Amino acid sequence: MSRPILEVQGLTMRFGGLTAVSGVSFAARSGEITALIGPNGAGKTTLFNCVTGFYRPSEGIIRLHKPGEPPTELQRLAGHRIARAGVARTFQNIRLFPGMTALENLLIAQHNRLMASTGWGIGAVLGLSGYPRAERQAVELAKRWLTATDLMDRADDPAGALPYGQQRRLEIARAMCTEPALLCLDEPAAGLNPRESDELARLLLDIRAEGTSILLIEHDMGVVMRISDRVVVLDHGVLIADGTPAEVRRNAKVIAAYLGEDEEEVAAADDRRAMPQASAAGLNRSGSNP
Ligand SMILES: Nc1ncnc2c1ncn2[C@@H]1O[C@H](COP(=O)(O)OP(=O)(O)OP(=O)(O)O)[C@@H](O)[C@H]1O
Structure with missing residues (x-):
């Protein structure tokens, strides 16, 4: 057990x-x-x-x-x-950012971690090498979950334009991008x-x-x-x-x-x-x- x-x-x-x-x-x-x-x-x-x-x-x-x-x-x-x-969650009523693309919705979910890994933006401002790497990892994780939820071909479409079932899957992908x-x-x-x-x-x-x-x-x-x-x-x-x-x-x-x-x-x-x-x-x- x-x-x-x-x-x-x-x-x-x-x-x-x-x-x-x-x-x-x-x-x-x-x-x-x-x-x-x-x-x-x-x-x-x-x-x-x-x-x-x-x-x-x-x-x-x-x-x-x-x-x-x-x-x-x-x-x-x-x-x-x-x-x-x-702990990550999804809601009864879908709460995506409808005007942002599917990929952007998954990147936003990782915003906190990305900021933390780059010294809350200081690394990005100073052009330190850690920032591009952290950003690349965030995009990779987002693409991994777009693939797992069968949404890779909708990556660049606004979330609000996706059919209802795909929006539900995108919500789960977004939650999974926080690696809960x-x-x-x-x-x-x-x-x-x-x-x-x-x-x-x-x-x-x-x-x-x-x-x-x-x-x-x-x-x-x-x-x-x-x-x-x-x-x-x-x-x-x-x-x-x-x-x-x-x-x-x-x-x-x-x-x-x-x-x-x-x-x-x-x-x-x-x-x-x-x-x-x-x-x-x-x-x-x-x-x-x-
Ligand atoms: N914010 C709130 N203020 C006052 N009462 C509430 C609040 N949230 C829930 N309740 C009440 O608490 C009880 C449980 O509601 P809850 O929404 O948790 O049930 P549920 O099992 O999720 O129901 P459903 O399957 O309909 O979603 C209900 O009587 C509801 O009216």
């Missing part, structure tokens, strides 16, 4: 009187794809926003374990420090057709094969069940299941949450009948935040 890359302990997030996430604990393992699922309003995006620094949790600990480094408590860091610590230890994806399959969803699933498996761990919110149960090593299920802000896709699919609490049925009724139901219902329910009750 591999070690954890991310450990979430007793995470609680309150918005005034509403507790969106309540005492959630789980671990995402290194080199694995961990999916976070649950019906609308379950608290997935809120938890994600805590991990990636958009929200500071009301309570709890979020630890990032990078190999060879002491653990980092993410809940103590500002958002931009979390990105530097090795943990890639957090918020509904990457939303709005994709079946062929694009298949391509996305393959891309995520390739990213995992290269050694990047993935935390994934996804409503498309086909994608989740096919590529996830582990599935964590939230309902009304509470963790109700944590296991392999096969275990979670059979879990009576999960089926009840998706179907909105009484848990005991579902537990008594025939497995063969319940499984397709659960996946159908996942799709029926899915949706994106506005």
Whole structure:
């Protein structure tokens, strides 16, 4: 069993009187794809926003374990420090720079690292040799991810002119250009057709094969069940299941949450009948935040 890359302990997030996430604990393992699922309003995006620094949790600990480094408590860091610590994310709603080319979007993602490696621009101003090398490496990394996401032939096109599925892949390429230890994806399959969803699933498996761990919110149960090593299920802000896709699919609490049925009724139901219902329910009750 591999070690954890991310450990979430007793995470609680309150918005005034509403507790969106309540005492959630789980671990995402290194080199694995961990999916976070649950019906609308379950608290997935809120938890994600805590991990990636958009929200500071009301309570709890979020630890990032990078190999060879002491653990980092993410809940103590500002958002931009979390990105530097090795956590990259994409959003439910695409957030590219639409007027910049695909390649430029990937270079912008590396701006901080490029600046740091050149003494925050002083090297560039003085024409020191380190700057062109760092710039070359940034372009190489960008081209590597354009190739991996099958976008090399669109490198010089404005990001906003790309079809929707390609923009989604470009967002993932942009996140990967920060060379994260943990890639957090918020509904990457939303709005994709079946062929694009298949391509996305393959891309995520390739990213995992290269050694990047993935935390994934996804409503498309086909994608989740096919590529996830582990599935964590939230309902009304509470963790109700944590296991392999096969275990979670059979879990009576999960089926009840998706179907909105009484848990005991579902537990008594025939497995063969319940499984397709659960996946159908996942799709029926899915949706994106506005
Ligand atoms: N900024 C906020 N202020 C107040 N309430 C919020 C805020 N963000 C989320 N909530 C509430 O917290 C609960 C969990 O919402 P969240 O968006 O995390 O769920 P979700 O599982 O991601 O849902 P979906 O699948 O629809 O995206 C909901 O009741 C939501 O209305």
